[in-house]
Amino acid sequence: MTISAEKAEIVKRFNENVRGKRTGVMTTNSAHDGQDGHWLEQQMGIKANASNTPDLFGYEMKNQTTSKTTFGDWSADYYIYKDSSNGISRDNFLTIFGKPNPEKGGRCSWSGEPCPKINVTNSFGQTLIVDSANNIHAIYSFSKDTRANKKEIIPLLLQKEDLTLAKWNENSIRVKLENKFNQKGWFKCVKQGGVYIQLAFGNPISFDVWIKWVKTGDVFFDSGMFQGNSRNYSQWRANNTFWDKLICERY
Numbered sequence: 001m002t003i004s005a006e007k008a009e010i011v012k013r014f015n016e017n018v019r020g021k022r023t024g025v026m027t028t029n030s031a032h033d034g035q036d037g038h039w040l041e042q043q044m045g046i047k048a049n050a051s052n053t054p055d056l057f058g059y060e061m062k063n064q065t066t067s068k069t070t071f072g073d074w075s076a077d078y079y080i081y082k083d084s085s086n087g088i089s090r091d092n093f094l095t096i097f098g099k100p101n102p103e104k105g106g107r108c109s110w111s112g113e114p115c116p117k118i119n120v121t122n123s124f125g126q127t128l129i130v131d132s133a134n135n136i137h138a139i140y141s142f143s144k145d146t147r148a149n150k151k152e153i154i155p156l157l158l159q160k161e162d163l164t165l166a167k168w169n170e171n172s173i174r175v176k177l178e179n180k181f182n183q184k185g186w187f188k189c190v191k192q193g194g195v196y197i198q199l200a201f202g203n204p205i206s207f208d209v210w211i212k213w214v215k216t217g218d219v220f221f222d223s224g225m226f227q228g229n230s231r232n233y234s235q236w237r238a239n240n241t242f243w244d245k246l247i248c249e250r251y
Contacts (some may be wrong), residue, residue, distance in 0.1 A: 006057035007201070009249050010044075010187060012192045014199045017043040023196045037063045040189055052176055057182035059201075064191040071210070071219065074234040076138070076166035086157065094227050096153055097140065097165060101231040109226035111233075116165075118217045123147065126165065128221055134211050136173070138166040138221070174207035181187065184190055188243065201249040218242050 003011070009113050023039045040063050042047060055061040062069050065103030080086055081093040088096065098108040116126040116138045125145030129137050142150070142159045151159075182204045190198040213219040214236075 006059070006184065006201040010056060010059060012022075013044050014189065014196075014251070018189060018196045019199075021196055022191075044189075052179045054180055054183050054186075060180045060183075060186040060242070061185060062188040064189060064196075065240065068222070068239050069188075069243050070222075071236045071238070072176055072180065073233065073235050074168065074173060074233045077169045078164070078171050080158075080163070080165050088155070088158075091227055093165075094225065096155070096158070097126065098225070098227075099124070104226075107227050109224070111224045111226065113221075115221060115223045117220055118214060125150075128214075128237060130211065130215050131208075134170040136168040136214065136221075137164050140165050140226075149184065170207075176208050177205065177210055184208070188247070198250040200247045201251075202243075202246040203248055205246075213238065213242075 005034075018040065021043075023036045025098065039046070041055075043054060044061065046061065057168075073140075079090075079093070081088050081090045084196055094108040094110055097114060098110040099112065099114050100108050114122065114124040115124060116122065116128045118130070120126045121127040121141065121144045123146045125141045125143070125217060127139050127141075129139055133139065140162045140163045142154060142163075145154070147153065184201045185204045188200045188202070189196055210219060219236060219238045219242075222237045224233040225231075226233075227241045
């Protein structure tokens, strides 16, 4: 098989610096995943940066994870708490539309159970929809909120149907996704038993293909927003079983 010079260099770096090695970090939680990813970046010669460009020679790199892999941490272009007419702060938003965690002193988060998913309305009255222009909305409907104390939790002004809590504009996500994944493609460093054994490549991914996966639920919103932290942790992910279906070459 004839491969490009860029891909050959990626394979060379993996073979020389990664294959057969283990990081010494067990990737069983997000903190460890971060350490593991930092080690891998160093081995592959990738300098840490915040630019929205592919990691290496036009390819985006993904590391082995336990169950799901991230496309990007993309905050919404609109949040209801940023609209002054609604009269709520970000902290209020998490109290109203999130869930308290007894193990964290009642700290509220927009994650887990209240996090909206496509094609289904959760017990917090929330769902994701993709409109005709391929904008993504997190929607709340008071009538579908099954919480027993919802009338005490939800301000009268927000006791509405189809209320947009957050919105990701089509053009915004298109740029972020295609800058990363629609250049030359992506590759994943695969581990078995904690040891790196394989390099897997996937084709470029366009927004038009990606948004179809959002509509089917193969790509999902995985929010980690919580009180006391200004980061939104708006992850867009897919299960590793789905990513595996996208692999077209293995080395």
